[in-house]
Amino acid sequence: MVKKSINIPIVTPSTVGLITTTQCTAACKDCCFGCNQRNHEAMDYNMIINTLDKVVKSFPDIKLIVLTGGECFLLGEDILANIIRHINKLGLKSRIVTNGFWASSFKKAYKTILNLRECGLTEINVSTGDEHLKWVSLDNIINIIVAAVKNKIPISINIESSVSKFFMSRDLLEDYRIQKFIDSGLIYIVNGHWVSASKTDDSITKRDSKHISSGNTLRCTSIFSSPSILPNGSIIACCGLTSQDHESLILGNVLTSDLSCIFEKSIYDFIKLWIYTDGPYSLLEYCNKVDPHLPNIDKGLHICEYCKFLYTNDDYFSTLKKYYRYKIPSLIGKYEILTKRIKSINQKI
Ligand code: SF4
Ligand code: SF4
Structure with a gap:
């Protein structure tokens, strides 16, 4: 469905997500990227730096780089720090997305976040909820929240949400250890819709529709604006939950093609x-x-x-x-x- 005879403006991304590794210390059921301890696909340091340089060169509106996975801390803390330093040098903001496994004490969390902040880190996003809590204790999440606030870094806590989940945002909000930080203006709690990752569950006509996530029938704000790059270099058009479940969203490969050309071509896909x-x-x-x-x-x-x-x-x-x-x-x-x-x-x- 390509229509190249019409001249239209090109949307260039403002955010790019690097899926730095598919390995994770956890193995949550229904992880949207199918990450676990046995996966070993990862970007190496040079690939990350080269990709960042290409992103800045090709996307004039780029503002933010998201380092995610799997678990981006498995790259090693020193490597992560150097990557953040490079992002900062390029004049961009950086966000890390983590399950918090490394924050086993407040002292460790504080020291790590202080170091990353000094390298230029601007945001932290930590995930928790029923599945995550099987692998990473709530204490780690609390350590990160308090350490982030004390380092003046905005922190989003993404809580798995669906009708069948037990741990909810109010469980976190009522935790006495974060009470005095709630009004800091730095803590954001997000109820992240948790969907079945089952490749066989293709029915969308017979489900329980008790919880409607707002905006679900509106335009997609992620496609073209927030692409993701996989460890093998594939560029996915968005950072959506099912984006890796169908090849149609793969736009090209950063290792073999020019990023600007990939985007110019993709916009002519009418769907x-x-x-x-x-x-x-x-x-x-x-x-x-x-x-x-x-x-x-x-x-x-x-x-x-x-x-x-x-x-x-x-x-x-x-x-x-x-x-x-x-x-x-x-x-x-x-x-x-x-x-x-x-x-x-x-x-x-
Ligand atoms: S912590 Fe995140 S990346 Fe790791 S398995 Fe769970 S959902 Fe996937
Ligand atoms: S999978 Fe990607 S393109 Fe599709 S709706 Fe989700 S974010 Fe948008």
Whole structure:
């Protein structure tokens, strides 16, 4: 579905996520990237530095680099510190995403965060919840929260959330050890929707829809704006939960192709452009409109579950292929307005 005869502006990323390793100290059931202790795919230091240099050269709007995994601390603390130093030297912000396994005492957490802050670290994102707590104690999470606040680093705590989870944000908020830091303005609690990573669970018509994650039927703000790069160099169009479940979101490879060219080419994929302007739910809804025989879609799922379904269900995808061209004029107009608006916001940040 490539339409190169129309000239449209290119969205360039403001955030890039480096999936530095697929190895993790944990092995959470339903980890969206399938990470565990046995995985050994990892970027080496030179690949990370070269990739960062290419990102800065190719993406004029880039602001933030997210170091994630798996568990990015498995790269080694000194290497992580050097990478953050390099990001800082390039004039970018940096965020680490971690399960907190390394923060076994407050002293250790404080020393580590102080060192990374001095290298230029600007944000920490730590994950916890029912699955994570089987591998990493809540004490570690508390150590990181307190150490981050004392180092004046903003910290987001991403809590696995779904109807079946026991540990909830209020359990953390009520913990006496963080009470006096809650109003610091540096602690953000995010209820991260936790979806089944099962490759066989492709039904999106029969699920329990009691918890609707807000924005799930709206446009995808991650595609093109926040791509991820895998240890093998593959560039995924977004940082979404199911982004590694279908190859359609792989845009190219940073080791073999020019980043700017990859993005210029990708924007002409009309399905991705449509996900960018209206979100995957809207595409499924359109299919239902043009072919009433297709089953209705549950409105209570995660936006990335719609995306996976769209790309992996032959009935819906072939319907799209057949009818997408009728949407081109209105979507191109919408896309142009959106890119202009986002560019002007990016310039103000
Ligand atoms: S801690 Fe995070 S990366 Fe590691 S297995 Fe759990 S969800 Fe996956
Ligand atoms: S909706 Fe699709 S494109 Fe957007 S973040 Fe989710 S998987 Fe990625």
